[in-house]
Amino acid sequence: MTAPTTFRERLYVPWWGWPLPLAAAVLLAAEIHMGFPGVRSWLPYLITVPLTAFLIVRMGSAKVEVTDGELRVGDAHIPVGLLGEVEVFTAQTKRQAMGPNLDPAAYVAHRGWIGPMVRVRVNDPEDPTPYWLFSTRHAEEIAELLR
Incomplete structure (x- = not known):
């Protein structure tokens, strides 16, 4: 049997910390896709934007408990x-x-x-x-x- 948690807090990046990295990810994807038709035009967006969101959540948060x-x-x-x-x-x-x-x-x-x-x-x-x-x-x- 484990003791109950007395205190728990998750320190996330606030909403105002998201737009700049996400805009940079979109700009990077736009640079990669410039002039390529087909799959290569949308694939950079599909990779960079979710990857950036994942990195903001993973690297920007900490748990205090x-x-x-x-x-x-x-x-x-x-x-x-x-x-x-x-x-x-x-x-x-x-x-x-x-x-x-x-x-x-x-x-x-x-x-x-x-x-x-x-x-x-x-x-x-x-x-x-x-x-x-x-x-x-x-x-x-x-x-x-x-x-």
């Missing part, structure tokens, strides 16, 4: 028992955390279109990662869960 006593951010996971101090950053204060105060060894899952971030210290002596810094829309809620 607290379940089974673990914090999962993207593909990484760590037991909640190994976590220490939790700090919340707003859209205005995350600039310092992501800029001059960022440790190069930290695990970072940043999504620029999401304002708040959470920094969680790692208290594992065998782990070289000092902390995790990740974007979330519900920073206060996940901070309370991890405290």
Whole structure:
């Protein structure tokens, strides 16, 4: 029997992040098909536009989850028992955390279109990662869960 999921959030690319890549895919398809009749005229559109949509969804999304006593951010996971101090950053204060105060060894899952971030210290002596810094829309809620 598994423990219930305490928190789950999927960080998708917002609607305003889609038009430019899709327009670029259409332009690329138009460049490829220029002057070719028949199948070669529509095949580039059939390939580039869905491929671009797939890449936006796959590369632009991340999952933040607290379940089974673990914090999962993207593909990484760590037991909640190994976590220490939790700090919340707003859209205005995350600039310092992501800029001059960022440790190069930290695990970072940043999504620029999401304002708040959470920094969680790692208290594992065998782990070289000092902390995790990740974007979330519900920073206060996940901070309370991890405290």
